[in-house]
Amino acid sequence: MTLNKFRRLRIVIxxxxxxxxxxxxxxxxxxxxxxxxxxxxFFQFIPSLVSFIHTTSIAATGFIVFMIVALLFGxxxxxxxCPLGFTIDLINRAAYKLARIKKPNRLFSYKxxxxxxxxxILIVATLLFAGGLxxxxxxxxxxxxxxxxxxKFARPIFVALNxxxxxxxxxxxxxxxxxxxxxxxxIQFFIYPLLFLGLLVIISYKRGRFYCNTxxxxxxxxxxxxxxSFYKIAVDDNSCIExxxxxxxxxxxxxxxxxxxxxxxxCVSCFNCFDSCNSNSLxxxxxxxxxxxxxxxxxxxxxxxxxxxxxxxxxxxxxxxxAQNKVLVYTENTIPENRESPISPPGxxxxxxxxxxxxxxxxxxxxxxxxVLQPSIFEYGIEGLLMPHMNNRAGxxxxxxxxxxxxxxxxxxxxxxLEAKKSTQIGRVEFVKDNCVVFTQKTECGACAxxxxxxxxxxxxxxxxxxxxxxxxxxxxxxCGACEYACPTIPYKAIYIKGNIVHQIAxxxxxxxxxxxxxxxxxxx
Amino acid sequence: xxxxxFIKKTAVGSMAVPLLTHFGSININAASKxxxxxxxxxxxxxxxxxxxxxxxxxxxxxxxxxFVKQNQTVxxxxxxxxxxxxxxxxxxxxxxxxxxxxxxxxxxxxxxxxFDHTCDEWxxxxxxxxxxxxxxxxxxxxxxxxxxxxxxxxxxxRGKRLTAxxxxxxxxxxxxxxxxxxxxxxxxxxVSLGMKNxxxxxxxxxxxxxxxxxxxxxxxxxxxxxxxxxIDCYNxxxxxxxxxxxxxxxxxxxxxxxxQDIVAADAAAAKMLNREPTNIGHIRIAGxxxxxxxxxxxxxxxxxxx
Numbered sequence: 001m002t003l004n005k006f007r008r009l010r011i012v013i014x015x016x017x018x019x020x021x022x023x024x025x026x027x028x029x030x031x032x033x034x035x036x037x038x039x040x041x042f043f044q045f046i047p048s049l050v051s052f053i054h055t056t057s058i059a060a061t062g063f064i065v066f067m068i069v070a071l072l073f074g075x076x077x078x079x080x081x082c083p084l085g086f087t088i089d090l091i092n093r094a095a096y097k098l099a100r101i102k103k104p105n106r107l108f109s110y111k112x113x114x115x116x117x118x119x120x121i122l123i124v125a126t127l128l129f130a131g132g133l134x135x136x137x138x139x140x141x142x143x144x145x146x147x148x149x150x151x152k153f154a155r156p157i158f159v160a161l162n163x164x165x166x167x168x169x170x171x172x173x174x175x176x177x178x179x180x181x182x183x184x185x186x187i188q189f190f191i192y193p194l195l196f197l198g199l200l201v202i203i204s205y206k207r208g209r210f211y212c213n214t215x216x217x218x219x220x221x222x223x224x225x226x227x228x229s230f231y232k233i234a235v236d237d238n239s240c241i242e243x244x245x246x247x248x249x250x251x252x253x254x255x256x257x258x259x260x261x262x263x264x265x266x267c268v269s270c271f272n273c274f275d276s277c278n279s280n281s282l283x284x285x286x287x288x289x290x291x292x293x294x295x296x297x298x299x300x301x302x303x304x305x306x307x308x309x310x311x312x313x314x315x316x317x318x319x320x321x322x323a324q325n326k327v328l329v330y331t332e333n334t335i336p337e338n339r340e341s342p343i344s345p346p347g348x349x350x351x352x353x354x355x356x357x358x359x360x361x362x363x364x365x366x367x368x369x370x371x372v373l374q375p376s377i378f379e380y381g382i383e384g385l386l387m388p389h390m391n392n393r394a395g396x397x398x399x400x401x402x403x404x405x406x407x408x409x410x411x412x413x414x415x416x417x418l419e420a421k422k423s424t425q426i427g428r429v430e431f432v433k434d435n436c437v438v439f440t441q442k443t444e445c446g447a448c449a450x451x452x453x454x455x456x457x458x459x460x461x462x463x464x465x466x467x468x469x470x471x472x473x474x475x476x477x478x479x480c481g482a483c484e485y486a487c488p489t490i491p492y493k494a495i496y497i498k499g500n501i502v503h504q505i506a507x508x509x510x511x512x513x514x515x516x517x518x519x520x521x522x523x524x525x
Numbered sequence: 526x527x528x529x530x531f532i533k534k535t536a537v538g539s540m541a542v543p544l545l546t547h548f549g550s551i552n553i554n555a556a557s558k559x560x561x562x563x564x565x566x567x568x569x570x571x572x573x574x575x576x577x578x579x580x581x582x583x584x585x586x587x588x589x590x591x592f593v594k595q596n597q598t599v600x601x602x603x604x605x606x607x608x609x610x611x612x613x614x615x616x617x618x619x620x621x622x623x624x625x626x627x628x629x630x631x632x633x634x635x636x637x638x639x640f641d642h643t644c645d646e647w648x649x650x651x652x653x654x655x656x657x658x659x660x661x662x663x664x665x666x667x668x669x670x671x672x673x674x675x676x677x678x679x680x681x682x683r684g685k686r687l688t689a690x691x692x693x694x695x696x697x698x699x700x701x702x703x704x705x706x707x708x709x710x711x712x713x714x715x716v717s718l719g720m721k722n723x724x725x726x727x728x729x730x731x732x733x734x735x736x737x738x739x740x741x742x743x744x745x746x747x748x749x750x751x752x753x754x755x756i757d758c759y760n761x762x763x764x765x766x767x768x769x770x771x772x773x774x775x776x777x778x779x780x781x782x783x784x785q786d787i788v789a790a791d792a793a794a795a796k797m798l799n800r801e802p803t804n805i806g807h808i809r810i811a812g813x814x815x816x817x818x819x820x821x822x823x824x825x826x827x828x829x830x831x
Contacts, residue, residue: 400653443738445734445738454770455765512773
């Protein structure tokens with residue numbers, strides 16, 4: 001058998017998936033994500049699972065494929081497809097490189113599994129999800145976490161490099177490269193990804209795929225299935241020379257060389273062991289109802305409590321910081337906006353649908369051309385932690401755009417036709433007269449009406465002021481937030497969007513016939 | 526680019542501009558009696574395609590060569606504010622912009638730049654307005670306008686409410702500035718024309734909106750006026766401006782107004798929308814500041830029909 005070729009194949013496939021998936025989040029023009037998101041995301045476990053629950057379509061069966069594969073050969077997904085798994089391998093490799101250890105894959109040793117913690121996490125996350133709370137998945141899902149890491153740490157580097165290239169070319173009067181706006185830096189959106197990355201580096205440094213085998217709910221589910229896999233990795237008693245190299249090379253720490261035992265539930269199918277074995281003693285064996293050794297251990301409850309309490313404490317530490325610009329001549333207004341509900345993007349049907357299905361992977365945030373989609377902290381409540389919402393201070397929803405619905409991997413934002421989107425009301429306009437420039441400064445403004453695509457806000461002459469004042473019409477408002485974004489008042493907006501908890505259909509703007517002037521050759525002057 | 530030099534030059538120029546233009550216009554009138562070519566202050570034309578109308582109208586102002594000299598750099602500022610197709614008349618007609626770029630090159634321009642600080646997402650607006658393609662076909666260069674780093678601080682010594690602003694460096698650096706707005710209704714300023722179009726060459730529009738919009742628009746004209754204003758009245762946005770809701774808001778006027786005097790051009794265009802120039806705040810203020818002539822009876826106008 002030439003099983004040691006498997007390792008190389010696995011490396012090639014996983015590197016390809018890592019690059020292709022990363023590009024979804026960092027390719028700046030957004031063309032790539034629109035073209036390829038469906039085919040790449042098909043293979044991602046959680047996105048495919050969550051969207052399958054809603055669409056039950058063949059296009060969302062990627063997770064089933066890998067569950068079947070797990071029942072046949074084990075957790076192929078974890079080493080070949082999962083981008084976070086590849087990231088962990090990279091961290092691991094880098095750690096050894098930094099420590100100048102020449103043979104990086106020879107330092108692991110068999111460790112007992114933390115099965116009680118592992119399956120508890122899986123069960124709790126599943127129960128929460130079944131009860132409509134995706135927070136467990138949001139915090140632990142490998143794809144979502146990977147997405148946030150790339151969006152928060154890699155994408156800014158690419159934006160900066162691109163813009164540096166733009167500036168350099170401009171010195172030579174070349175404007176062929178497109179600059180991209182860098183995201184506004186807000187520390188609160190970095191807290192969780194930073195915490196996650198920190199913990200990931202620490203536990204992966206010495207313990208390899210410990211995250212995958214203890215925390216990750218996908219790893220736990222596929223691991224549980226792999227316990228019953230048709231083929232399992234076994235050691236040939238006759239040829240094995242008991243050198244222990246396979247155990248040292250196993251980053252899942254699931255090979256016990258002295259007992260010649262491989263814990264298939266923790267094996268991530270990296271095939272390093274095949275490669276390490278000098279006597280070719282490892283092979284796939286059919287599991288003919290042979291009883292698998294059960295190696296259950298005591299669960300360390302203090303560790304479990306630690307995870308729960310650190311999570312909650314960090315959340316409690318979040319604080320909101322609002323930057324406020326000052327202007328000298330203009331008198332600042334005093335009435336704060338009274339937002340009752342967050343605004344979820346068009347296509348998400350309702351806040352409820354959105355929060356139950358979003359895994360906060362932030363792919364839509366990367367893809368949104370106007371940057372109106374921003375991660376939230378507590379806007380949706382604790383159950384919607386980190387999920388994107390429409391932040392009309394950052395931008396507004398382009399009337400002619402449906403990109404977020406095209407790229408969402410788990411149908412939290414369902415695909416929506418442009419015409420349907422144009423009449424989807426995600427929120428309603430709210431006008432605060434006493435904040436408005438026209439009323440407070442007694443001068444013309446009209447920035448809100450300028451931007452409104454449906455004229456749900458328009459300017460009407462106020463005979464008393466002899467100025468044009470905004471008049472709003474809730475029925476034709478789509479809640480795009482252009483008026484709010486454009487409103488120049490400080491510090492509070494005079495016009496803003498109140499989110500619709502359940503999205504509504506906006507009425508079509510009435511089109512009156514325009515009186516055409518008579519054709520004439522004369523000019524009115 | 527010789528940015529510092531240009532800024533210095535324009536700063537000095539800005540102080541001289543009000544004097545020069547005021548007396549300059551008198552000089553042009555005086556000269557017009559003798560030379561056929563420089564007879565008109567303003568050309569109004571009807572009945573053709575945007576490019577053919579411009580081609581004809583510019584002759585009555587002395588031809589493009591009068592404005593663009595050999596090896597000069599030109600910045601053309603159309604209205605590309607919105608992510609809507611050309612027939613919606615929220616953006617300047619792409620055919621007209623393309624023709625202007627072409628004529629600049631024919632007159633010997635070294636480089637022709639086009640930009641707008643758009644309202645809607647800029648890449649989509651550049652593309653869907655049709656202007657990006659028209660410009661590139663004509664050999665011009667589209668430059669981004671939605672990034673603060675392109676904008677330079679300037680002080681406006683004659684501004685009443687607008688005393689400082691950040692202006693796109695192309696406006697400061699280019700030899701020739703051609704303003705190409707589209708004739709539009711506007712919800713608050715009533716019309717959106719040449720001076721209003723200047724809101725797309727500065728960074729912080731919000732400041733203008735909250736600090737007496739009409740005054741700020743007029744204040745800006747004390748700083749930098751275009752060498753040429755071409756108002757596209759081919760399709761005009763008659764109501765629901767400046768963005769419009771649908772093509773039902775558009776009338777097909779097939780007209781164009783061009784002038785060296787931005788105030789005169791705005792006054793004439795306002796009349797095309799049945800508004801009295803003196804009723805439009807910023808046109809009245811600019812006229813009172815002697816930044817141009819809004820009384821059309823005092824101008825020599827070429828009226829053409831194709």
